[in-house]
Amino acid sequence: MGRLPDLRPLPVRFFDRPVDVVARALLGSRLISTIGGETCAGVIVETEAYGGPEDPASHASTRAGITARNRAMFGPPGRLYVYRSYGVHWCLNVVTGPEGRGEAVLLRGLDPTGGADVMTGRRGGFTPLAAGPGRLTQALGVDGSLYGHPVDQSPLLIVDGWTVPDRDVVVTGRIGISTAADWPLRFYVAGSPGVSAPSARPSLPEPPA
DNA sequence: GGTCGGATCATCT
DNA sequence: GATGATCCGACCG
Numbered sequence: 688m689g690r691l692p693d694l695r696p697l698p699v700r701f702f703d704r705p706v707d708v709v710a711r712a713l714l715g716s717r718l719i720s721t722i723g724g725e726t727c728a729g730v731i732v733e734t735e736a737y738g739g740p741e742d743p744a745s746h747a748s749t750r751a752g753i754t755a756r757n758r759a760m761f762g763p764p765g766r767l768y769v770y771r772s773y774g775v776h777w778c779l780n781v782v783t784g785p786e787g788r789g790e791a792v793l794l795r796g797l798d799p800t801g802g803a804d805v806m807t808g809r810r811g812g813f814t815p816l817a818a819g820p821g822r823l824t825q826a827l828g829v830d831g832s833l834y835g836h837p838v839d840q841s842p843l844l845i846v847d848g849w850t851v852p853d854r855d856v857v858v859t860g861r862i863g864i865s866t867a868a869d870w871p872l873r874f875y876v877a878g879s880p881g882v883s884a885p886s887a888r889p890s891l892p893e894p895p896a
Numbered sequence: 897g898g899t900c901g902g903a904t905c906a907t908c909t
Numbered sequence: 910g911a912t913g914a915t916c917c918g919a920c921c922g
């Protein structure tokens with residue numbers, strides 16, 4: 688890909704908003720990784736919002752309080768929250784909202800725009816598509832060493848991108864969770880390659896206890 | 897083409 | 910000791 692125009696990292700105030708607002712606003716932004724001295728990039732096409740004490744599916748729910756793992760979620764906005772999922776994969780989040788709220792956006796899907804060879808190599812020759820949180824981190828070279836880093840002082844860069852009109856944004860329940868699965872906090876760009884659309888899952892109301 | 901289960905481990909109960 | 914914000918290969922139809 689050609690030389691990009693000015694790369695303006697999103698300012699901290701971009702992330703200092705409610706988590707669902709940031710999750711929606713991140714669609715269309717560009718994510719650039721220079722991890723390991725190799726550059727690859729893509730457009731963010733799928734996100735999920737987690738957090739706030741009232742979200743039972745969040746690592747920062749009141750059930751656990753602040754722990755060694757979720758500490759970063761309660762830190763200032765614009766920092767990275769990385770954790771290991773199922774003992775196998777890394778998941779990449781960006782902290783949002785005012786410090787102390789415990790909110791973060793999970794980055795689930797990227798539409799590769801550059802460095803596809805780098806991503807393919809990191810993924811062992813599998814499709815370069817970075818759809819799904821585990822694939823995304825593997826393709827970008829993200830691991831736990833980025834935990835808690837301010838995103839603008841890390842080898843990851845989130846920069847201004849395209850504005851995705853509302854008509855192209857699909858909102859569904861979040862993937863892979865059992866509680867609050869019907870909360871409309873997953874956002875993706877309609878028709879993005881690799882973004883599975885299990886929006887087929889009906890938002891069934893929870894039976895009364 | 898869809899579904900099932902193993903991998904693998906930090907975290908919390 | 911059980912549980913996941915998952916992925917992928919194997920197997921079935």
